[in-house]
Amino acid sequence: MMRVLNTKELIPVIRGLCIQACQHLSPNVTDALKDARRREESPLCQEILDMLIENADYADKNNLACCQDTGMTLIFMEIGQEVCWEGEPLMEAVNEGVRQGYQDGYLRKSVVADPIRRVNTRDNTPAVLHTEIVPGDQVTITVLPKGAGSENMCHVSMLTPADGVEGIKKAVLDAVDYAGGKPCPPLVIGIGIGGTMDKAAVLSKQALRREIGNRNPQPHLAELEEELLKEINDSGIGALGMGGTVTALDVHVEAYPTHIACLPLAITFQCHACRHAQAVL
Amino acid sequence: MKITLPFTLEMRESVKIGDVLELTGNIYTARDAAHGRIREAVEQGLPLPIDLKDKTIFYCGPCPAGPGRIIGPLGPTTSARMDPYVEMMFQQGMAACIGKGDRAPYVAEMCRKYKGLYLLGVGGAAALCANAVKEVEELAYPDLGTESIKRYYVEDFKVVVGIDAQGRTIQEENIRRYRRR
Structure with missing residues (x-):
């Protein structure tokens, strides 16, 4: 039984994931930073880690990017082989999600259209997309903004x-x-x-x-x-x-x-x- | 240690690696693309977009400002990419630069020769850092977007001295102290 998905369903999901990833560090990461603070022996590094922990909390509460380098947007999609896509080309939907997320989240646009000519695309597109075909009828999307x-x-x-x-x-x-x-x-x-x-x-x-x-x-x-x-x-x-x-x-x-x-x-x-x-x- | 900018020669000679400084005054953003254009201007004998004498340059490209804010999250970018421009910038009068990460050994030599400083910002504390910026003015290269040259008036902007005017580098001395292999 095929499950039909329209690619436009990806747009709000990817928009939201871009903002979520850049503004709200996961508890797994903030816990790891707090654990690092406990183990760190250098007073200067302790002070730095305190600032990073405070920054993550401040960014989270105020809906701000925790780092100004909001990255090139790396996206993994594990696509169940029972999914059948309809609608606009999938890559266009992915990029539209990125475009909206970086615009609406006040995230930095850090992508240049050509590696030699280097003119900024001004909307952080295109993303780098890695797809895997997996069993089942679900699509798992991971957005991983990658700083330079x-x-x-x-x-x-x-x-x-x-x-x-x-x-x-x-x-x-x-x-x-x-x-x-x-x-x-x-x-x-x-x-x-x-x-x-x-x-x-x-x-x-x-x-x-x-x-x-x-x-x-x-x-x-x-x-x-x-x-x-x-x-x-x-x-x-x-x-x-x-x-x-x-x-x-x-x-x-x-x-x-x-x-x-x-x-x-x-x-x-x-x-x-x-x-x-x-x-x- | 509280510092009121611009840096004087005496101030530059008095601070040492590992000192935590709280800067108040004007700092000026320039990163990869702006440095490229400044070099072109110097090579062609054209006027520079800003007078670099005694300026503190901040290797930074901020996020856009959200509602009710004058600037978005901001922080230092990796300085090593600007290593090839350091001597030119010192020759034009730059007093100090702010970035993150270690640099080529010749940058320490330049800091000694020109009595300049390399200051380390706190990379990745961008939401907090933006609160230190009280005024923003775009001065040059607006077409570069986030990479344009901007003046920030900062209050108590926290940095650590990474290379001092004697050419000592924090990484070299501190990493050795904690290295166990």
Whole structure:
């Protein structure tokens, strides 16, 4: 039995998710910041974390963007294979939702139409849309506004099988040290391992959808997450790179089968405002 | 420490890395695109959009103002992208710049040479930071939208000294102190 959905139903949902994600940090993120404040040893970083917690609360209560970089809008849609779309092209509906959300939420328009000519589109469109076809008749939409301070620190390494887990760890820790305070730590770090270069990159983004504190269900990947989290926090970078004991709120690893000759690794940095909002249609 | 802008040479020489400053006075926004245009003007010998002498430049592109507000949420952007412009800006008279994140080692050398400061804003505290801004005036490049040059009159705007006029950098010294690997 097909479920017919008109693409225009997406518009108000995506509009609302853009505003929700940018103005109202989830309790999962604010709790993680409060926990970081308890663990942080540097007085300067404690002061910074206090400000970030107060800022999140103030933004939430006053319907303001918690950060001025409201990002390029990354959207994941898991579309049930029993859904049949009608109406305008889906991408147009997605962009209309983004347009309305960034306009009505007083969010910054940070997208240029061409990477070389660089003229602002003035409505934050187009979004970057990743679709997955899944079983069922529902559509799960996640909006993840991605700021550039953290995005510019992302990294891809085409490792070889011989590099193994040690090679993965070294590449991640090198990327964290190189990034320093630029991506606005304390970070959530998404790591994609396996597949092809593009698959690893998408996995590293999908990893950011997971709640802070949740581990990968596969024990060897959960162990890698724990080990990386400890070593990243031993880097000394601290909140906003001012020197401290909490550099990451969490590390999320996602893996996929790969070629006998490959070990692709992608690292996505996400800032302390790990913004995302989700809805199910 | 409360500071009334503009920075004098004596003030710049007296503060040191890690000092928390509360700035009151005018600061001027310029980020990637505005710096590109300033460089073009300097290279072509054209007049600059603002006189940079003793100015504090804020690497910032704000959100639009909502109802009843003069400016939307705002905060520092990543400074490293402006590293290639720092010497030119100091040569034009810039006293200090405000941004976030560490910078290329040569920026510390520039701060020492020109007795300038690199100040760290609190990245991601944008809703609170906007409350420190009491006046907004767009001065140049309005076509750049959020990237235009604006004057903000701020009161008690909190920043941390990241690189001082001796060329010391906070990241280098503080990160080492907390590093455990």
